[in-house]
C-alpha cells in the first residue's frame with residue numbers, strides 16, 4: 001500500500017549546531033495510528049514541525065499524500081491537521097468563529113454543517129458562542145483539535161495530546177482518536193505516556209537523541225521484546241531470600257508474601273521448572289502463581305537506556 005507520509009534520509013541541524021534529527025527514514029501507512037515515543041528533547045516536535053512545514057529540513061525528503069512538503073508546500077499542508085503542544089488561539093474570539101476561520105486559512109469554502117459536526121463530536125457545540133478565554137483547559141484543547149480538523153485533513157498530528165489533562169479527558173481524547181481513525185484519518189501522535197501508546201497505537205516508533213531506533217507493530221513489539229514476570233504467592237511470609245535460591249534473580253514483594261521472577265520468553269530455558277523444584281526441595285510452598293507480560297513502559301525504558309534496537 002502507498003504510504004500516506006514518506007520520510008527519507010531526513011536530518012535537521014539547528015543554527016546552534018545541534019543535530020536534532022539524524023537520517024530518519026519512516027513511512028506512515030494510510031489509516032493507521034502511529035505513536036512516536038521518546039524522552040524530552042529526542043526530536044519528536046522537530047520531526048512533526050518539519051512534516052507540517054514549520055521547520056525546514058537540513059536534508060532529506062518528506063512527502064504527504066504524494067506532495068513534497070517543501071516544493072509543493074500548500075498542497076501538502078492542506079492534507080495535514082496539527083494539534084500543537086502549546087495552546088494558542090485568540091482568547092477574545094468565539095469557538096465557532098475560531099474554528100470557521102481556521103478552515104478559511106486553508107482556502108476551503110465555508111461548510112457550516114461540517115463545522116457543526118466537529119464541534120458536536122468534540123462536545124463543544126453548546127460552547128460555540130463562548131469566548132475561548134472563558135473555557136476550561138480541557139475545552140481549549142478540544143478547540144485546538146477542532147481547529148486542526150476544520151479543513152478536513154487526511155492526516156492528523158497530535159503533539160502530546162494529553163499532557164497535563166485529567167484522566168477523564170484523556171479517556172475522551174482516546175475515544176475521539178479512535179473515532180477519527182474510523183472515519184479514515186491517519187493519526188500520528190507523540191507522547192511521553194507509554195500507556196497512551198499501548199492503548200491507542202497500531203505501530204510504535206521510538207526516537208532517542210534524534211535517531212529512530214525502532215519502528216514496530218505494537219503487539220509484535222510487546223511480544224518480541226517482552227519479558228514475563230512470574231509471581232508466586234508464598235504460603236508463608238519470607239523475610240529474606242534463602243541462599244539456596246541465589247541462582248535466580250528474584251525479588252520479594254508485598255512484604256515478603258510474594259516472590260517475583262522475571263524471565264525471557266525466548267530463552268530456551270526459562271529457569272522456571274528448576275526454580276520450582278528447588279523451592280520444593282527447600283520446603284518453600286506457594287498458594288498461587290501467575291505470569292504477566294511486561295508492559296510497553298518496561299520495554300521502552302530498557303530500549304532508551306541501552307540506546308540499541310533493531311529498525
Ligand SMILES: Nc1ncnc2c1ncn2[C@@H]1O[C@H](COP(=O)(O)OP(=O)(O)OP(=O)(O)O)[C@@H](O)[C@H]1O
Nearest residue numbers: 014016018020038039040041042043044045046047
Ligand atoms: N529552534 C531550535 N534551535 C536550536 N535547538 C533546538 C530548536 N528547537 C529544538 N531544539 C533542540 O532540538 C532537540 C530536539 O527538540 P524537540 O523539541 O524536537 O524534542 P522533543 O522530542 O519534541 O522533546 P519534548 O518531548 O521535550 O517536546 C532538543 O535538544 C532541543 O533543545
